[in-house]
Amino acid sequence: MQPKSTTLKILDIVSVLLLAVSTYLALIYAPEEATMGQVQRVFYFHIATAWVGMLGFLAAAVAGIVYLRAQNPKWDIVEVAAVEISLVFFFITIVLGSIWARPVWNTWWTWDPRLTTAAITELIYIAYFMLREGIEDPDRRARFGAVYTLVGSLSVPITFFSIRLFRTIHPVVIGSADPSATGTFDMTGGMQVAFFFALFAFTVIFIDLFWNRIRMGNLAAKVEQLKLKVMH
Amino acid sequence: MFLQDAPPDTSSYMIAGYVVFFLVTAIYLFSFFVRSHNLKQDLNALENMKEESAPPPAREETKAAAPKPKAKSTASKAKSKPRQAKKKVTKK
Amino acid sequence: MVTKSARLSKSVTERSTSPNLFKATLAIAWKDLTAEYRSRELFSAMLVFSLLVILIFNFALELDIKTRQSVTSGVIWVTFAFAGTLGLNRSMAVEKDRGCLDGLLLAPVDRAAIYFGKVISNLAFMLIVEIVVLPVYSFLYSINLFNPGLLAVILLGSIGYIAVGTLLASMAVQTRTRDVLLPILLFPVAIPVLIAAVKASGGFLNGDEFSMILPWINLLIVYDIIFVAIAFMVFDYVVEE
Numbered sequence: 250m251q252p253k254s255t256t257l258k259i260l261d262i263v264s265v266l267l268l269a270v271s272t273y274l275a276l277i278y279a280p281e282e283a284t285m286g287q288v289q290r291v292f293y294f295h296i297a298t299a300w301v302g303m304l305g306f307l308a309a310a311v312a313g314i315v316y317l318r319a320q321n322p323k324w325d326i327v328e329v330a331a332v333e334i335s336l337v338f339f340f341i342t343i344v345l346g347s348i349w350a351r352p353v354w355n356t357w358w359t360w361d362p363r364l365t366t367a368a369i370t371e372l373i374y375i376a377y378f379m380l381r382e383g384i385e386d387p388d389r390r391a392r393f394g395a396v397y398t399l400v401g402s403l404s405v406p407i408t409f410f411s412i413r414l415f416r417t418i419h420p421v422v423i424g425s426a427d428p429s430a431t432g433t434f435d436m437t438g439g440m441q442v443a444f445f446f447a448l449f450a451f452t453v454i455f456i457d458l459f460w461n462r463i464r465m466g467n468l469a470a471k472v473e474q475l476k477l478k479v480m481h
Numbered sequence: 482m483f484l485q486d487a488p489p490d491t492s493s494y495m496i497a498g499y500v501v502f503f504l505v506t507a508i509y510l511f512s513f514f515v516r517s518h519n520l521k522q523d524l525n526a527l528e529n530m531k532e533e534s535a536p537p538p539a540r541e542e543t544k545a546a547a548p549k550p551k552a553k554s555t556a557s558k559a560k561s562k563p564r565q566a567k568k569k570v571t572k573k
Numbered sequence: 574m575v576t577k578s579a580r581l582s583k584s585v586t587e588r589s590t591s592p593n594l595f596k597a598t599l600a601i602a603w604k605d606l607t608a609e610y611r612s613r614e615l616f617s618a619m620l621v622f623s624l625l626v627i628l629i630f631n632f633a634l635e636l637d638i639k640t641r642q643s644v645t646s647g648v649i650w651v652t653f654a655f656a657g658t659l660g661l662n663r664s665m666a667v668e669k670d671r672g673c674l675d676g677l678l679l680a681p682v683d684r685a686a687i688y689f690g691k692v693i694s695n696l697a698f699m700l701i702v703e704i705v706v707l708p709v710y711s712f713l714y715s716i717n718l719f720n721p722g723l724l725a726v727i728l729l730g731s732i733g734y735i736a737v738g739t740l741l742a743s744m745a746v747q748t749r750t751r752d753v754l755l756p757i758l759l760f761p762v763a764i765p766v767l768i769a770a771v772k773a774s775g776g777f778l779n780g781d782e783f784s785m786i787l788p789w790i791n792l793l794i795v796y797d798i799i800f801v802a803i804a805f806m807v808f809d810y811v812v813e814e
Contacts, residue, residue, distance in 0.1 A: 276499065288491035291498035298502070317810060337509045341502055348498040352491040372761040379757055383748030392810045393744045397758065400737065403803060404762040407796060411765040414788055415772065461513070468520045475527040479534060 257460055264457040267450035271297070271443075279443035288352050293443050295345040297451035298338045299367070304455050305335025306370065306402065313398035316391060325391035326466030328398055329381075334458050336374040339367050362412040369408055373401040387473060594689075597682040601690025605664065606697060615663050619702045623656040627710060641714050646774035649710060649718075650730070650767055653703060654760070657734055660698045661742040662755045664691070669746045678812055688739065688808040692801075696735045703727055722777040722786070729793040730770030733800060734763055740804040743811050769793045 253261075275293040282289035308331035316324035346364060347357050358364065377397050384390040436444060609615055630648045634640060668674045668691075677687050707727075711718045738759050745755040773789035 272499075286491040288494040288498070290495045294499070294502050317807065337505065341505050344501050344505070345498050348494050348501065352494050369761050369764055376754075376757045376761060379750070379754060380744065380748065383750040383754060385749075389747065392813065393747075396740070396744065396807045396810055399807060400740070400762050400800075400803065403799060404737075404765060407765040407792070407799070408768075411768045411792055414792065415768060465513070465517050465520065468517070468524065472520055472523045472527060475524065475531065479527055479530050 253464075257457075257464075260453070260457045260460065264450075264454045267453050271447045271450040274443040274446050278439060280437060280439045282440075285353050288349055291345050291349045293447040295342060295349060296444070297447040298345065299342040300448055301451050301455045302335045302339035302342055302367070302370075304452070305331045305333075305338065305459075306405070308459070309335060309398050310402035313395040313402065316395040317399065322387070322391060322470065323467075325394060326463055326470060328394060330459055330462035330466055332374055332377055332398065334455065334462060336371065336378075338455075339371055339374075343367050343371070360412070362409055362416060365412050366405060366409040370401075370405050373397075373405065377401065387470075594683050594686050597686035598689040598693065601677065601682075601687060602693035602697070605690070605694030609694070609698065615660055615667075615698055616701060618663065619656045619660045619698060620705055622659055623652050623702055623706045624709065626652045626655055627706070627713070631713075636714060641716060642779070643775075645710075645714070645716055645718075646771045646778055649706070650771045650774065652706065653699065653727075653731070654734065654763070654767060656702050656706075657695075657699050657731070657738060658756045658759060660702070661695055661735070661738040661759075662745065662752070664695055664698070665739075665742040665746040666751065674743075674812070684809045684812055685805055687812065688743075688805060691743070692735055692739045692804075695739055696731060699731050699735060700728070703731065716778070718778075720777050722783075723774055726770055726773040726777065726790065726793070729790065729797060730766055730773075733766040733770075733793060733797045736797065736801045736804055737763055737766075740800075740808060740811060743808070765792065765796055769796065 271293070275290050279290065279293070281287060309328050312324050312328035312331055315321075316328060343364065346367075350359060351357050377394065380397055381390050381394050384393060627648065630636065630652075634644060634648070636644070636648075665674075668677075678684075707718045710716070738755075741758045741762075742755050745751050745758060748754055769789045769792040773786050773793065776786035776789065
């Protein structure tokens with residue numbers, strides 16, 4: 250395995266710095282929101298982690314399609330990396346959203362389209378890893394993984410749409426179920442700085458993690474190949 | 482509900498949120514390093530195994546190389562034997 | 574068993590002479606249906622299972638007259654989804670265990686024919702079970718389920734469910750954990766179908782206006798088209814050796 254390239258090392262350091270600055274902006278620099286109080290500060294990281302989750306989701310879908318067309322194992326590694334990062338960050342998003350919802354909507358969980366879709370996406374990702382777990386042949390594992398990613402990435406938008414349809418047709422039972430009704434706020438200058446900086450910082454963090462994870466995937470593939478060589 | 486002037490004190494939720502974020506991130510990074518470390522160890526172990534299992538071909542090489550001196554020595558023996566024989570003959 | 578394999582090989586040679594996609598699809602579906610007609614193991618398992626699920630729901634939800642009205646569509650779709658998973662898993666596992674899948678793959682037919690053939694036979698099993706379950710449910714709970722709209726929704730929902738299910742089942746049977754894997758793979762991606770089918774069925778049962786139900790039917794149609802097309806395109810990768 251080649252040692253980390255200098256670019257990646259620099260990116261690692263930049264990511265940590267950006268995370269620190271972003272935390273400072275979100276926790277201290279941004280003004281306190283008038284109606285929700287301090288908990289609104291969770292919002293910056295909530296959206297930013299959701300953004301990373303989305304990036305991972307899209308990257309996984311693209312990698313899956315490219316893998317099926319090109320049949321090159323390196324796209325399988327990219328796909329796994331994207332799914333794993335998306336899994337972790339959507340998990341954080343859901344927990345942060347839940348913590349935010351408790352004081353604002355007075356409930357830990359609402360069956361809101363975004364929340365529910367994120368939760369279903371998590372389940373699809375877990376199913377994805379269980380599917381891969383059950384297959385020994387690396388080639389077949391990659392093919393099945395790509396097919397399932399493709400099916401999942403088509404089904405998730407439809408799920409989101411159908412839950413939204415469910416909510417708009419169905420009368421809203423709890424008055425606060427719609428996030429556009431309660432929990433909205435106008436972002437002032439300081440908030441906007443914190444918000445957009447968080448988005449930027451987490452994009453860089455995503456690239457850094459993605460890169461590192463792909464490197465690890467390459468290493469794992471190498472180990473697997475060597476294992477096969479040594480065993481036979 | 483939110484019409485009161487002072488914002489409700491929700492800082493405990495905020496702290497909980499950021500604690501969760503950093504905790505999960507830390508766990509993920511830790512698992513990342515552990516997996517990466519294990520893979521590197523595996524790689525090293527496998528490379529060692531490969532080197533250990535590599536010697537058979539190497540030994541074969543030495544074997545293949547060894548016959549030559551043997552052949553030489555036998556050749557020299559064969560050469561020397563006639564000489565000896567010659568010597569013997571001359572002695573006789 | 575011998576006659577079966579002989580018959581299979583015969584049909585394989587027949588197919589090789591007529592590699593028409595449509596004919597091959599029908600031949601594969603026909604093979605499944607006749608095999609099932611003789612054994613009836615899949616059908617009886619799905620049917621008994623469905624009836625048991627309905628029975629359990631009766632006690633779990635206390636299906637009195639008021640609740641019945643609101644939960645019927647949910648109960649029947651949960652029943653169909655579970656029975657469908659059972660059928661899909663079994664139908665693909667049988668194919669794999671008896672080596673029929675390998676035989677089919679060796680046969681000079683388009684892989685798409687295998688997919689569509691399996692979809693048709695799986696769909697037929699699911700629809701037959703549904704046709705039996707619906708009157709039983711109507712009888713047990715005195716709710717009239719014979720509504721043409723409802724039947725159309727059941728058809729559309731079953732098509733979508735089976736289209737994805739057949740693709741995922743053919744992956745699941747090739748893994749180590751195949752018995753438990755199919756529902757885990759299938760349910761999260763089949764959620765749009767289940768939501769739309771439950772809402773549309775509920776709409777028809779409550780006698781809602783058609784304009785209220787139409788979005789759900791559209792959603793079902795869109796889902797069916799997208800997933801039949803996608804499964805058709807990627808099925809090659811799933812059965813490739």
